[in-house]
Amino acid sequence: MSRAAGRRRVGTLALRPLDPLEDAELVHAWLTHPKSAFWLMQGARLVDIEREYMAIAASEHHHAFLGLHDGEPAFLMERYDPRHIELVGLYEPEPGDVGMHLLVAPTDKPVHGFTRAVITTVMEHLFADPRTHRVVVEPDIGNTAVHRLNEAVGFVPEREIDKPEKRALLSFCTREQFEAAGVRHAVAGRTTARTRATAVSGAST
Template sequence: MSTPPSPSFTFRPVAPAADAPLLHRWVTHPKAGFWLMGESTAQEVESAYAAIDADPHHQAHLGLHDGRPAFLMERYDPAHRELTGVYEAQAGDIGMHFLVAPTDTPVHGFTRAVITAVLARLFADPAVRRVVVEPDVRNAAVQRLNAAVGFRVERPVTLPHKTAALSFCTRADFETARETARENARGAAV
């Protein structure tokens, strides 16, 4: 069993005009089907991220691995975006989406390392108590990944473009999942 990577991740805000060509390649790739932008033009991608950039309740960040673009992370206020009226948002809730860049040379454990870095980034804000996600119920792979980092599915919800698995990850559940992963890695290394 190989040990998951320990990459160096950084984040920077998406620059809609400059990043649109890169993001267009990512969001229109067949592996990004659940991102729901598969038929978008580069201009539509730029417009979508310009709208996010102007929105006080939604932010997009490009994730860098060792200085190179590797993933996209969005954070949003679920009381004002995506889940408005779907559940009763609590103080300290933050919504999240993430997308790992497509690659011809996948690295075992990389996507889990990305979502772990994303959650660590979100929980670095002391005001964040829970991270909320709404993956498509058909996306079994992301639901397994979510469970591995501490998310718990509350219930299916109907959204405009999908039926989603409304899921929550508390700070405590994330820390427990991280400690379990560290113990498993130590056990595998022995």
Template sequence: MTAPLFTRTDPALGEFSLRPVVPSADAPLLHSWVTHPKAVFWLMQGHDLAAVEKEFARMAADPFHDAFIGLHNGTPAFLMERYDPAHRELAGIHAAEPGDVGMHFLAAPTDTPLHGFTLAVLTTVMEMLFDDPATRRVVVEPDARNTAVHALNKAVGFEVRDTVSLPSKDAYLSTCTRDQFLAAQGDHR
């Protein structure tokens, strides 16, 4: 597998890191995650293994969209997608500004949840995105019905800007600047 591109340590939960998805090798794991009932908002419930591999291979070849496996203490535990909102997902819907980066994340389904884990995952994702000095603002468009992710987004500094209709969902268009993220981190320390 490829080496991690970003690593951080959470004082309570340990090491979190991200590495690029390798579609052919990671497809079975990703398939088990994105087709799980808890991943309903990923809209891949009926996908077979070949369809999941094809989707992540498409992302790997797309200059405006990529995907990462997140590791928790060395074990795959979450997924993150990064995209350019001027060219993908929100093109024509959101007036993207220079430095905008789109993001999706998924904590892997588990039978043994850890308190604070998903917030630590989202914090890791945000730290990775803001580790790039060119990133000025993170943009997300979660399904309006996904109340759990709305609470997490708010906890790391996202502000809902609008409700938008996308082909597959009504979504809360939300943004988080570097300053909003840093201010939210101060609230958690």
């Protein structure tokens, strides 16, 4: 099953820069939802979200994007430079490293394969930049659903690390590992893809 075929079934996915004021109310609802607990923003006020994403918009090392599903907001993605934020002093960065956070909007009606299609779209977006060699993630050690999702697109866990806000599973995915994961799923066929592409409402990494 090709990546393109998987996305055709769930619809069209796209990314645009997040507007810290226009999109704040929507993102606030996502981040404070119980299914988004791993983002640790359950008690955030709307003004807190506005300030957070205004700061990101002003940063040269951190960028936020709103993901669209058939033109409608459906997920949030942040990319960051781990040499300057999030992971400073916690690992040895390599040239071409890009950090990533992902939140799929919480829903009571998950679409089969949707979260897998979202993370695939995000990874393709990150690797579309020829300077990106490796994507770095640090999800909460207890977020096992996201660990499985990450591994399905090529991430390899490295080790557990202690961040100020959580104990995290540091994981990496090179361009080659991402491409190899796509080949494996294409060869494995529909059954394997269905098993590994569990839709996770509120998935975050």
